[in-house]
Amino acid sequence: MANTSTLGRTTLLDRQDGRSQVVAPFDPSSEGVPPRGRGSGTLPGRDAPAGHLHGEVLTRLRDYIVEGELPAGARVPERLLCERLGISRTPLREALKVLAAEGLIDLLPNRGARVRRLDESELIELFDVMGGLEALAGRLACENLTDVDFDAIERLHHEMYGHYLRRDLHGYFACNQAIHQAIVTAARNATLSATYATFAGRVRRARYSANLDADRDRWGEAMREHEEILDALHRRAGAELSDILFRHLRNKYRSAARQTAERVQAKPVHDLT
Amino acid sequence: MANTSTLGRTTLLDRQDGRSQVVAPFDPSSEGVPPRGRGSGTLPGRDAPAGHLHGEVLTRLRDYIVEGELPAGARVPERLLCERLGISRTPLREALKVLAAEGLIDLLPNRGARVRRLDESELIELFDVMGGLEALAGRLACENLTDVDFDAIERLHHEMYGHYLRRDLHGYFACNQAIHQAIVTAARNATLSATYATFAGRVRRARYSANLDADRDRWGEAMREHEEILDALHRRAGAELSDILFRHLRNKYRSAARQTAERVQAKPVHDLT
């Protein structure tokens, strides 16, 4: 699917030390998009397809942050982004306000926006909230699950088990995520789904190395937990499933944290200010 | 504490039928605030104390919506609000974007903002999410609760019981809310607290008549549930408390819905489009 956006798509920053740096000097004629405003004639042809600049910018910035293109802790270069995206500051600033509300950036009064740094304590908090949301999803799913829903999840489960046996980490992850998402969807609560998606975005930024290959014990444990999940789901045991899911997330975090610790021990870094 | 705000404080709308209506013709010299901009000299003395217009406007609008001053379903009159608040459209629009992200208003492209209508199905969703968050809070509280924390909650509980015996609805509600808030606080998870606060705001709009006086059975049941809550908290039984809290919220909703239904039956309305 092609880029249907009005906005330019370029690398923004290169340095990770918090000092923003232009990758290449600004040249509107090369990378940017002709300004839409009053001066030049706004093209009438499918210009802003999805809708309005603000929403597009919002999506784009979210991606930049989640993908790490705007590094954590870095100041968000308002001016530069405007040039890169070929827009004025107004829609950008609107998007920044929303991102701040979502918890992705901090807005310092009169001192601009900074990409929120995800320290360990906040990551714990996020994982716990995710655990709480999944626990809720599990409970609601038990109330609303159709047999068709269950069959689909069961299929995913068995497929995932196959990946587990073959030690196919990639396939395993895909199925794993699909199962969790299916449970949330089966909860049939749009508010929950939206909230879950927001937090999933915030967690995804962490890019913790859930390298199950390096943690065979955890992989087996996770698989066993998923057996329990499927079983509880089958029995429509809401409270039980709720509990399993929360602990599942907790264990997932613990494994990730353990690995992070090991990596830090092996090669100490100063990233965790 | 007085109104430390820059912004005027006036009634905005009077009609509840979705058509916004000016209460009184606009007259900057009477109700409004002198424009801050370049034209008139911006007062140097403590003008915007808390901080920046955007944040203040945001808080103010949230209040307007939660308090019902901006009725559900009504269009948000951008121009009028600007005049009333004595600001330009820029900060207002920024605030609207954030409110939309919070789920309080809908933003229709090119067609302005409307206060989100809270229909029954969404109220169910919100209650369930609140239940899930409280369930999480209970679980975490059990992990982190100090004896001092517990004692404080126990005191609140007994105070609430006193109100219950005396059929003091007001005092009961106050204690009830304080207990639930204390549990969330005891979870010691700032992310959870913030999320909880957001949803609490959204639910508060509903102003469902949780008239326990008219539902004695529920009141007794609620009190019994709170006994269980306190007991589970005392035993630090996280999973159990989690379950109780979710069901507690469910029952609370059911009671509210039952009363709403009775009221509708008594006096049918067409508000629930």
Place this chain on the structure above:
DNA sequence: GCGCCCTAAAATGCATTCATTTTTCAGGCC
């Protein structure tokens, strides 16, 4: 050399202005 003060440049907050879209409503047609 190091820190402080002062000035210039940049960034930020908000107001204002411009271009478009939507809405309103008067007039004409059926």
Place this chain on the structure above:
DNA sequence: GGCCTGAAAAATGAATGCATTTTAGGGCGC
């Protein structure tokens, strides 16, 4: 009378401009 048409009015989205604050340098004194 009701309904469509279309132009004027209002509302919206975004750009630009101005005032203020913050930041970056540079000169000065210690």
